[in-house]
Amino acid sequence: MQGHLFTRYHLPSLACALSTSTFQFTTSGHCLRENEVALSMVSYTLIKHTHVFAAVLSITLFILRASLDLSRNTAWRQTPLRWIPHVNDTVLLSAAIALVVIGSWNPAIYHWLAVKIALVFGYIIAGFFALKQSTTQRTRIIAIVLAIVQAALIFYLAINKPSL
Structure with missing residues (x-):
């Protein structure tokens, strides 16, 4: 849930830093969960x-x-x-x-x-x-x-x- 809260407030780097095992950056700097990365x-x-x-x-x-x-x-x-x-x-x-x-x-x-x-x-x-x-x-x-x-x-x- 933390990732959604931070990404909603445009802080993807903080969300990724807090949960590096479940989030990844996209080329545009957005943060995605692992399943979203796989789907993407x-x-x-x-x-x-x-x-x-x-x-x-x-x-x-x-x-x-x-x-x-x-x-x-x-x-x-x-x-x-x-x-x-x-x-x-x-x-x-x-x-x-x-x-x-x-x-x-x-x-x-x-x-x-x-x-x-x-x-x-x-x-x-x-x-x-x-x-x-x-x-x-x-x-x-x-x-x-x-x-x-x-x-x-x-x-x-x-x-x-x-x-x-």
């Missing part, structure tokens, strides 16, 4: 795996749709392949936001994250032009290459998290 880690891991899966699925679906377009097979535009990537990308974005919130990651501090966010916007713009039917074939190929390069850089930053 399970949630983070589940969300991270969801994010990684959705990211791989997103680039796979993009390459599939771009390949079908380049081969002049536009029938996919009348199938669920037209809307499934949007659902997947919503899951991807939701998981990304949850990871940033849970991990207390600030793009102003973690510069790799700021670059990753900028690359995501670039990937979306390149993907838009790559799949736009009224765009010339040459522009579409350039956009596809740009989107894939940006996706590769996003994956690199996500895996390595370099200090920039």
